[in-house]
Amino acid sequence: MSKPESSQLALRYAIIAIVVGGLALLFYAVASGLGQRIVTAQEFVDYQEAGNPHLGFRRAHAKGFCIAGEFISSNHVGPYTTASVFNERSTPFVGRISTGGSNPTAPDLASSVRSLALSFNPGTRDAWNTAMNTPPVMPVRTPDAFFAQANAFAPDPETGERNPERIAEFLAAHPETQAAREWQASYTPTGSFATETYHSINAFFLVDDEGSKRAIRWSARPSSHTVPDSVIELDDDPNALRNELVARLENRPVMFDLIFTFANEDDDETDPTVFWGDDRTQRLAGVISIHSATTEAEGNCDGINFDPLILPRGMAATDDKILRARSAAYAESYRRRARENLFQAREGGSQ
Amino acid sequence: MSTRSYHVAARVLHWSMALLILSMLFAGLAMVQSLEPWHLTLLQLHKSFGVVALVAVLARVIIRARFTPPPLPNSVPPLQKKVAKLSHILLYAAMFAMPISGWLMQNAAGRPVVVFDMFALPSLLPQNLALYGFLREFHGWVAWAFIALILVHIGAALHHGLIKRDGVLQQMLGNKPKD
Numbered sequence: 383m384s385k386p387e388s389s390q391l392a393l394r395y396a397i398i399a400i401v402v403g404g405l406a407l408l409f410y411a412v413a414s415g416l417g418q419r420i421v422t423a424q425e426f427v428d429y430q431e432a433g434n435p436h437l438g439f440r441r442a443h444a445k446g447f448c449i450a451g452e453f454i455s456s457n458h459v460g461p462y463t464t465a466s467v468f469n470e471r472s473t474p475f476v477g478r479i480s481t482g483g484s485n486p487t488a489p490d491l492a493s494s495v496r497s498l499a500l501s502f503n504p505g506t507r508d509a510w511n512t513a514m515n516t517p518p519v520m521p522v523r524t525p526d527a528f529f530a531q532a533n534a535f536a537p538d539p540e541t542g543e544r545n546p547e548r549i550a551e552f553l554a555a556h557p558e559t560q561a562a563r564e565w566q567a568s569y570t571p572t573g574s575f576a577t578e579t580y581h582s583i584n585a586f587f588l589v590d591d592e593g594s595k596r597a598i599r600w601s602a603r604p605s606s607h608t609v610p611d612s613v614i615e616l617d618d619d620p621n622a623l624r625n626e627l628v629a630r631l632e633n634r635p636v637m638f639d640l641i642f643t644f645a646n647e648d649d650d651e652t653d654p655t656v657f658w659g660d661d662r663t664q665r666l667a668g669v670i671s672i673h674s675a676t677t678e679a680e681g682n683c684d685g686i687n688f689d690p691l692i693l694p695r696g697m698a699a700t701d702d703k704i705l706r707a708r709s710a711a712y713a714e715s716y717r718r719r720a721r722e723n724l725f726q727a728r729e730g731g732s733q
Numbered sequence: 734m735s736t737r738s739y740h741v742a743a744r745v746l747h748w749s750m751a752l753l754i755l756s757m758l759f760a761g762l763a764m765v766q767s768l769e770p771w772h773l774t775l776l777q778l779h780k781s782f783g784v785v786a787l788v789a790v791l792a793r794v795i796i797r798a799r800f801t802p803p804p805l806p807n808s809v810p811p812l813q814k815k816v817a818k819l820s821h822i823l824l825y826a827a828m829f830a831m832p833i834s835g836w837l838m839q840n841a842a843g844r845p846v847v848v849f850d851m852f853a854l855p856s857l858l859p860q861n862l863a864l865y866g867f868l869r870e871f872h873g874w875v876a877w878a879f880i881a882l883i884l885v886h887i888g889a890a891l892h893h894g895l896i897k898r899d900g901v902l903q904q905m906l907g908n909k910p911k912d
């Protein structure tokens with residue numbers, strides 16, 4: 383075996399160093415964001431934490447409680463989707479009712495967004511998770527614009543107040559915020575979680591047994607039997623709305639009609655900023671019947687990531703950029719709070 | 734200098750899995766950050782190909798048990814042989830740990846593991862937040878240990894091939910070592 387010349391040897395060492403060093407550098411660069419052209423999941427969740435993470439809790443919709451019940455299918459939408467939830471008579475669910483924001487002890491009445499999230503058939507191919515909010519539309523179409531909006535509306539770190547110029551600038555650059563703003567102006571929060579309407583906001587596809595897809599949005603509307611006013615007086619207890627729901631459940635289940643709204647020919651299913659009015663075809667998919675409510679500590683919704691892209695056979699994601707962005711952000715928030723729970727670092731939440 | 738090479742099945746598996754695993758590592762690191770529309774597609778591919786990697790490593794152990802690998806040349810000192818052997822054991826451990834932790838992590842999250850939209854793997858664990866926390870972090874830690882091992886492994890293989898030129902790289906490439 384012939385030993386190479388020393389200059390050749392140096393070259394060969396250089397080749398090894400370049401290959402191994404180059405690969406190491408590439409791993410490091412990709413892990414630190416090389417090739418990420420838009421705001422990342424970590425940046426988004428950092429923003430939601432606002433430098434003050436509530437350890438062990440969701441980084442968005444942190445304040446909430448667990449619910450359980452069943453979905454009773456109407457048999458009206460079975461022809462459009464093979465999803466078992468809409469073809470079987472009834473499917474149990476675990477869910478969560480929450481308010482917007484990152485503070486797990488915030489007063490229920492302080493938040494402008496209320497939410498209903500449901501999880502069916504975990505761990506199976508028929509698993510379906512949905513997280514719905516009170517607004518029917520998003521103000522923007524992309525995660526970048528959402529991030530820009532959040533920053534524009536954030537209080538100035540020096541004055542502690544919102545900067546109207548920055549807000550005006552943002553709104554001028556984003557006319558698509560119109561429908562969301564009009565809705566916001568017209569909306570008055572009700573006196574109960576049971577009397578709100580919750581929206582999927584993003585559109586999804588139903589897939590039938592021939593593989594044909596139809597774009598829909600859904601909303602959970604209070605069923606006609608719902609008592610319209612608060613059943614107890616709302617006091618200044620931070621859990622006033624939860625107490626109200628618990629009081630309702632003492633008498634009977636809290637029910638919502640799950641309504642599917644089918645896209646029109648002209649509707650763009652990838653655009654969550656446009657309102658889909660009632661002139662479209664609507665079908666009652668079934669009834670969401672909530673039987674019980676428990677705190678997060680006692681319930682079993684804490685381990686659930688209500689990622690809206692956990693979809694069963696018979697449903698599929700649209701190319702809506704906001705919808706597609708949600709999965710990775712939810713996973714990052716889920717990872718952080720799971721790690722904190724593992725290391726027992728959870729803060730005390732609302733009891 | 735050794736004259737035998739690895740069995741052709743072992744070589745084919747070694748190189749195709751090297752490609753697969755490097756792609757899986759880069760895909761994993763990129764997708765957990767991305768809010769882009771392709772995130773969902775890449776995640777589904779990551780899970781499906783991760784299951785392929787699990788099947789492949791199972792086949793690889795069987796082939797390895799069936800066909801004795803060629804010995805390292807006598808020019809390699811005994812301690813170094815032991816280190817080489819240990820590093821291969823660790824590489825195998827990582828090749829199992831990554832897909833298995835990925836699968837179990839999805840179980841603990843209550844998410845199905847659907848392979849190429851065809852079938853779902855059974856769920857072996859209940860949905861549990863702390864369990865998810867452990868498995869999710871484990872998947873991340875082992876990934877970085879695996880990356881370090883692979884870099885050392887490639888460095889060693891190139892050292893044999895370019896500096897020592899003792900035929901060890903050829904054993905895996907399969908060309909006849911030339912004298």
Ligand code: HEM
Nearest residue numbers: 440442443478497499513514515582583687688711715716
């Ligand atoms: C780019 C857009 C969005 C981002 C980045 C985002 C981010 C997040 C994050 C990080 C969480 C915490 C998840 C967890 O730890 O389990 C969360 C929860 C939630 N999000 Fe979003 N979200 C977005 C859009 C939406 C939209 C459009 C809706 C409504 C339809 C929505 C409804 C909810 C609800 C209801 C929860 C709470 C679920 C629960 O009870 O755990 N989000 N979001």
Ligand code: HEM
Nearest residue numbers: 713757758761762780783784786831832835836846873876
């Ligand atoms: C050879 C096999 C595999 C390799 C090398 C691999 C590698 C990786 C890497 C490097 C990451 C990013 C980790 C981090 O940033 O901490 C990741 C994430 C992930 N892997 Fe794997 N993986 C493998 C198999 C699997 C399998 C079989 C599954 C599931 C069936 C899986 C599911 C996941 C999921 C869901 C994530 C993202 C978790 C999140 O969003 O937080 N992986 N993987």
Ligand code: HEM
Nearest residue numbers: 747751754755797821824825883887890891901902904905
């Ligand atoms: C993800 C990447 C890789 C993994 C997981 C891996 C894993 C392994 C394992 C477990 C062995 C032991 C033999 C066996 O049972 O198959 C081996 C041998 C070998 N690998 Fe790799 N390998 C990787 C990449 C590479 C690369 C890129 C090279 C070349 C630059 C390389 C060169 C070799 C050589 C020369 C051997 C034979 C060593 C001997 O005979 O003792 N490997 N590899």
